[in-house]
Amino acid sequence: MTPKERIFVPIDTPDIKRAADLARMLSGEVGGVKIGKELFTAQGPDAVRNAIGGEPLFVDLKFHDIPNTVAGAIRASLHMRPFMVNVHASGGKAMMQAAAEAARESSEDLGVPRPLVLGVTVLTSMDDSDLADVGQKGPAAEQVKRLALLAQESGLDGVVCSSREIALLRKACGPDFTLVVPGIRPLWASADDQKRIMTPADAIKEGADYLVIGRPITAADDPVAAARRIVAEL
Numbered sequence: 001m002t003p004k005e006r007i008f009v010p011i012d013t014p015d016i017k018r019a020a021d022l023a024r025m026l027s028g029e030v031g032g033v034k035i036g037k038e039l040f041t042a043q044g045p046d047a048v049r050n051a052i053g054g055e056p057l058f059v060d061l062k063f064h065d066i067p068n069t070v071a072g073a074i075r076a077s078l079h080m081r082p083f084m085v086n087v088h089a090s091g092g093k094a095m096m097q098a099a100a101e102a103a104r105e106s107s108e109d110l111g112v113p114r115p116l117v118l119g120v121t122v123l124t125s126m127d128d129s130d131l132a133d134v135g136q137k138g139p140a141a142e143q144v145k146r147l148a149l150l151a152q153e154s155g156l157d158g159v160v161c162s163s164r165e166i167a168l169l170r171k172a173c174g175p176d177f178t179l180v181v182p183g184i185r186p187l188w189a190s191a192d193d194q195k196r197i198m199t200p201a202d203a204i205k206e207g208a209d210y211l212v213i214g215r216p217i218t219a220a221d222d223p224v225a226a227a228r229r230i231v232a233e234l
């Protein structure tokens, strides 16, 4: 995989024209795009898929519900032809197993490639003290490892984690477990609301499979130039 193929850019806007413009201008500059709750809630699946065109799509809706409901949501998300989908690993083993099974069955029924199903571990906007606030046992790295091992045992393809846990998870989960890493910040970008961050080059060196890089690219005056600058740094 080339360095640029490892980058997924989140299209976090409610505006379908802006989403389509970003997807078009970044086509060929990065590996794919990610849509999340903001665009999906504003526009729905058909508009999203049309706006994104043929780009590899990470559907980051982070489902977290009872197993039957999550399985249904995964099945419905396959109509967007995603390359990756995700659920919250803290939803538990039965929920993750149901998600993996739904992706397998539904992709066969539709005759489309099965998306990678990922478990979200601990959000990159949270640190140890945020974890304590919600009653989760820290430190963050330990909780990420616990959830990643559970995700692997439940049949998921990988996890969403922060750059700080890549080395730990490579060791615990092996080389074939997909690690998708948001909270990526070049030295020239602001951290915004992200707390567990690292530069793109360092995250790749640690062993990330895919980097999710949003505002440093999408909020730049020239998103294409920002994407190229990051690729050059890799």
Ligand SMILES: O=c1ccn([C@@H]2O[C@H](COP(=O)(O)O)[C@@H](O)[C@H]2O)c(=O)[nH]1
Residues within 6 Å of the ligand: 010, 012, 036, 060, 120, 122, 123, 124, 125, 160, 161, 182, 183, 184, 192, 194, 212, 213, 214, 215, 216
């Ligand atoms: O732990 C997580 C899980 C998902 N995200 C999502 O990634 C992008 C990051 O955007 P930036 O602008 O680069 O901060 C965003 O869509 C989040 O919903 C995450 O940041 N952390």
